[in-house]
Amino acid sequence: MGLLDFITGRNKELELMFDVDLIEKTSDKIHLKKLAIQTCTDMIGRTISQTEFYIRKEDRIITDEWYYRLNVRPNKNMSASLFWQTVIHKLIHENECLIIQSDTKDLLIADSFIRNHYPLVGDTFNDVIVQGYKFNRTFQMADVIYLEYSNNKIAKLLDSLYSDYGELFGRIIEFQKRKNQIRSTVAVDSTNEKSLETQAKLQNYINKLYKAFANKAVAIVPQQKGFKYAEAQSNMQAHGVDEVMKVSNGFLDQVAMSLGIPKPLIHGDMADIEKVTKNYLSFCIDPFLKKIRDELTEKTLDKSKYMAGERIETNRVAYRDIFDVATAADKLRSSGIANGHELRDRLGLPRSNDPLHDKFVITKNYQDGKDAVKGGEKDEA
Template sequence: MGFMTFLEKWFPMKEIHGSCSIIVDIPAELYYKELALYTGISLLANAIAKCEIKTYVDHAPVKDRDYYCLNVSPNPNESSSQFWHKVIEKVIRGGEALVIETNGNLYCADSYCVKEERPIIGNSYQNISVGNFTFTKTWGANDVYLFRLDNTEIGGLLNGMSNEYNKLISAAAKSYKQSNGSKFKLHIEGAKAGDKEFNKEFEETIKKQLATFMENEYSIYPEFEGYELTSFKESNPKNADDLIKLRKDMFEIVGQALKIPQTLMSGNITNMNEITKVFLTFAVDPLADMIAEVLNKRAGFENWVKGSFYKMDTGKINHRDIFEIAQSIDKLIACGSMCIDELREELGYEALNTPFSRQHFMTKNYEKIEQLLKQMVEGGEMGNE
């Protein structure tokens, strides 16, 4: 989802007919908060969209209809990336996201109502709408997927917090414009100052000429007899440091609320591996766990206990250079931890599905401790010590 599309969802847009220009009618102070929130949501949603949701049947991974629905396309109109972006955005902004399943497809609701709160047997939901379509049926708690990380609406908290920052940003912007704007002083003869005809002429003609003169880079102002136009400069012009600091502070606050490292929010990354670990541990993993838990809850205990369940694999979020991890790959095969096909799938390659690629290998350096002790006893090494 592009940034302009994101803004259209939350702010009124004006289109100029006959051209491609679009005017976003939002106050500057809201722009900072929305840009920071959009950055945080985009980072989290991109990470979740890159995860592989594995489906298991009888404790074995399978690529069935569920796998396709969760990882490729949940419905005819969306890809899985678009779908999970929408889910994550609603979880962060509103505290929860409701997903329904109909005709084998998944849809994230744009709006819905809780028909009845039932703490013991589960709530019921109605007026669930997706786009311009509203379902007439009532949905029970076991019929929907309710993604909720906690009971706090982060979007609401940020809105409350940003009220004071909006005032500061507005004041800083106003001060900057006032001190750095172009100002001129027009000296007029005293006889004309109170003349009604002159006042009318000034409003209709002279002010327009002045505005054109000040707003254009190259322009000429005709100065008539009785008028004198002089530049009026501020004695202490301000720079944009205050605005930059407030913008940075807004990004830091949003980052703290979403558990995202500040270097990721700002884009000034120095240690990618360490930053990614922190990002995955505190920001992404809780969302991934929530998704897996909700999917397994909807599938039910009977399926789960039989070994049919869902699992979020966050291992593919971090970019891997195959040449940098070549020694680690060799070690995983040498110790028998993974076979060749398992490693290929982990690295994003297709499995070979051959007898040798499905075998587990182990070097001669790895032995059972009982076997090693037996060899030491037989060789007399234990007695010598």
Template sequence: MGLFSEIWNSVKNKNRSIDVSGYSALFSAEASLGIKSVALEACVTYLARLISKGKFVFKDGNSIIASDFDYALNVKPNPNQTASEFKIAMVKKLLNGELLVVKDGDRFYVADNFITHYSLNGNSFSNVFINFDENNVVLSDSGLSTQKYFEKVFTQGVDCFHLTNDNIELQKYIDSLWKDYGKMFGILITNQLRVGQLRAKIDIPVNSKLDDDERKKLQRRFATTLFEKMKRDPVVFIPADGPSKSSYEEISANKSASLQNQITDFGNLRKVFIGEVAGLLGIPPALVLGETANNSENLDLAIEAAAIPLGNKLSEGFTSLLIRKSGYKVGKTLEMTGFKTINILDRADAIDKVGSSGVIKINEVREAAGLSPIEDGDRIIMTKNYTKEGENSENS
């Protein structure tokens, strides 16, 4: 339900005396949208940065091979973005719902807007807009135009690929629980605004007598006005019944000052939001919150549960564009690796054992360590202590 729908429903509500103006719905929605944006942006940005460290690698079997698209995917996919910016844009689009990547020659773009045409033979996409700068929007005869507009129609698997976010639980969570947390956050803000508020009683003599109906109307008017002022004004005068002459009595702010400062509650509520979203994305909340305890283990969990699955989806999308069916049959693949930088000095013993035992090739060891392949690296080396008597120490 949208913001204005909430306001309209609050106005139509039978109990109109509570909030005819719709201010409560507006206030709650504003608080909800604010903290929702912070939590989602924190978690999605962290995951996007993690995946941006990955590198697309073309392989023939277990051997890394060169490709004409190495530069585009790992250095500069288009004139306006680096590879890292491009990967971050892809992840954010995908996690927000859907992603369309279009291929224009040897360039790749993330679409901002498009129209989908569904077909059993492959969906097609028209009216594809690309916008690298949200401020770069101009008004033309056809309406708002972005920086780049493709007049051609793109076809799935031919010159584009389209992915959707299959994390249904995340979408359900966003739709059902943000409103409840927003109400809680709105209450915290309201309470915080009242901390230290100066209030005073004031008596105003009334010479004429009022009948019961007029007195009730006046009380309701005072109550509404007073409630609004207490929410926004630093100093509030409270009408009170008293003697016939005017008087003023200041209420000490000590009582208000004694209320617990709820700024810390904001931080705790933010942690609740981030924890929920991070859990649904497969990221340990401690990573997003910047906590250093068990950081290495948490990073391994995030890579295994979140980065690798998303990396596989992106790799499959590019595979459908860049590798033909005939090539795939003979073992050509496209993978995304290198999400974690490994300190080779700390892992020297493990690297030595796995490399010298003849289990995997040199370039495979380098790939696992986050290093680029070398020209003569697609061979196996086995040291003498791992070989049988009479065998060569090096097998290629």
């Protein structure tokens, strides 16, 4: 056999080996990022969906069309809780959310739109699409509710963070899957014909071996002429499952911190839960509500109404023990620091028509010396 025949024969063998499916494609680990972002956004969305939005004028709540749309039924297809969860989801994922009002007063969340920026006049929005329906009109900034999350898209920050965590997570998963992996080789008789039929037989043989060893506790596979199967022992020291969880939780912690969610809360830790929850409401939920409240104030109240005392207010969910609240309220009222209406506002309760709540009361134990109010030492006749 000449040199040319030798090279040609070696090339045929290489061709044969490259055609055999020996390596399984590594799965994408993008679910790590999706799970972390979805966990955090769902928590924020569920919390804000429990908020009540209302317009207050002096001591009464105005229950008008806006009150119904913001708290009961924003549109024909969504409840208020689902509506606000969707708003928060788009606001975090896309850094912005556009809400338009249809001719029937329905509040609709835009799936996509084009914003036209103008330096001296209000911006406009066109090509607005809601659930596949495109509006053939231009919306003015004054006629829509437009929310922005931050100056920088959090999605870009998370993508750059995930590039490191995702690679590490993927490598650990691969090592874990290869622990106690069955490793084998198939020796092919070089005298066999390098035809497509031979390649098909070899591939079929490998597939049967893989299926037998993967699905059966006891697998007996007959040897074929020209094909010799040999198994090698793997001594790889793989990472444990706890290492996988550490990387996964580490990325989740970074996402939670970027959104203002305390790490113990996202993991369900019960230690000092009251303090952690208060921090979550103060530094994560309240900024979201402030953005929504400011935008609603601008778009629903004109200057004259605002100067007349009308305000957009929110009554968010709060973590508090009713007995602790009652004790604190009693001290604030009895010391003259707050009247009844102010305390009811802080507790999220509607104002009362009782004139007693307009007064500031100071009980005897808070009065000092000569200014103390006398009386009550004995029953009057």
